[in-house]
Amino acid sequence: MRYEKPLESVKKAVDLCGGLDHLPSRAKVFVKPNIVLWTRLTPFPKWGVITTSRVINDMVCLLKERGIDDITIGEGTVVYDPKDRETAAHAFETLGYGTLKRRYGVKSINVFERPFEKVDLGGGVKLAINTDILNSDFVVNVPVMKTHAQTVVSLGIKNIKGTIDIKSRKKCHSADPEKDLHYMVSKLANKIPPSFTIIDGIYTNERGPSFDGKIRRSNLLVASADVLSADKVGATILGYQPAQVPHLVHAAKDMNRTQDxxxxxxxxxxxxxxAMKLEYAFAYTEDGTLPAPMAKMGIQGLTYPKYDSSLCTYCSGITGAVLTAIAYAWKGQPWDDVEIISGKMMKPTPGRKTTVLLGKCMYVANKNNPDIKNMIAVKTCPPAPEAVVKALHQAGIEVSPEILKTRDKTMGSYMKRYEGKPEFDESLFRID
Structure with a gap:
């Protein structure tokens, strides 16, 4: 349905699907937004990336109307320093969750500061899930409506990935051709308590899940008491039949449901x-060896093969900065036959003069590969910016260290895209 008015639109969506009809009285409710990333250093585009505070606030109000007093908002936002607790706290306060605490007693938790429990999700998948969501009576799942560079779409089922621990997240990006990312993601919602999913499509994101996608003001809400049903509709609106989304295919088979x-x-x-048609994959050359924009720049002497599903959140988070740094380092002179590979599945191309192994997983997978003539390895997990710079310099690519060191600040540069466009309303991410 269309999002038109605060509270009224969300209430209508809930009522139309009976989304809270199975909410137990005096339930302990866990609300799961999508805060895929955050920075304290600069304002950045949140539209189509992060669940609007508008929808979160409206859902809390509706829960309170039903007499629910025990409400927890929980998320596991990606940060590169495992000891960083300030970034999540800053996100919660900036998004107005502190106001919800003062007004209604709503708790906000960073799942990385809470216990996890290993859960058998079926099909040979065991992942460690936050105990707060597991021990709740009811879950309100509030993803953003976006396509996703690896999973085609990121909606309700995928949103639960934010409640698992780091080891489990990396495990999801498996090199196993059978139990791959799509298979793992399809199991995520199998053991959560009864739930209601409302997909926040006030903004939609093409080539998500991050701020570098193409964002649109779409004013849509998709709601259902069944997460797979919500996801099937959300995917169709984004331009993909459920049968075109591998993790929805797996989930439908598990639940003995149709793929339409x-x-x-x-x-x-x-x-x-x-309905719209939003692309999900970033453009690469026809042979998949270089991002299309870099090929258009005329870059030669370098191959940087297209990412695959085994590239985990932490390596993918730095990939954009690496590509940007390389693009700025291009001065028109071909590099000396360098290949950069990442993830867990890629293999070096025989005959390349230099192979850069980006990240611990890639190093472990290929450290003894005889096809590598000259190996330069970044062995840290996640790849440390200074180690990446050193490796690229060794390969003859003189990237600027500042681009990688200040990648959080780079997020702020994308705000220029939205200047003078009133439909991109920052107030939707505040609670007054």
Missing amino acids: LSDLQIVGETIENV
């Missing part, structure tokens, strides 16, 4: 009236 919308009753707006 034939088992759903859809009310509110018709999908045809709101």
Whole structure:
């Protein structure tokens, strides 16, 4: 349905699908937003990246109307320093969750400061999940409506990934061709308590999940008491039939459900009236050896193969900065046959003069590979910026250390895209 007015639109979405009809009285409720990343250093585009505080506030109000007093907002935002607790706290306060605490007693937790419990999700998948969500009576799942460079879409099921520990997140990005990322993600919601999913599509994100995607003001809400149903509709709106989204295919098979919308009753707006076609993959050359924008720049003597599903959140987080640094380092002279590979599955191309192994997983997978003539390895997890700079310099690519060291500040530069565009409303991420 369309998002039109504060509180009223979310209430209508809840009522149309009976989303809270199975909410137990005096329930302990866990609210799961999507705060995929954050920085304390600079304002950055949150539209289509992070769940709006508007929808979170409205859901809390509706829960309070039903007499719910025990409400916890929980998220595990990606940070590169495992000891960093300030960034999550800053995110919660900036997004207005502190106001919800003062007004309604709502708790906000960084799941990395809380216990985890290993859970058998079926199909041979065991992951460590935050105990607060496991021990709740009811879950309100509030993802953002976006496509995703690795999983095609990131909606309700994928949003639960933010409640698992770091080891489990890395495990999800498996090199196993059968139990790959799509298979692992499909199991994430299997053991959560009864839930209601409301997909925040006030903004949508093409080539998400981050701030470098193409953001649109879409004013949409998708709601269901069944997370797979919500995701099937959300994917269709974004331009992908559920059968085109591997983790939804796995989930439908597990639940003995159809891979289309034939088992759903859809009310509110018709999908045809709101459907769009948002790309999910970043553009690469036809042979997949270099990002298309870099090829357009005329870069030669370098291959940087397209990411695969085994590239985990922590390596992918630095990849954009690495590519930016390389682009700025290009002066028109071909580099000396350098290949940079990452993730867990890639293999070096035989005959390359220099192979850079980016990250611990890539190093472990290829450290003894006989096809490597000259190995330069970044062995840390996640790849330390200074180690990446050193490796690229060794390979003859004179990147600026500042681009990698100040990658958080780089997030702020994307705000220029939205200057003078009032539809990108920062107040939707505040609670007054």
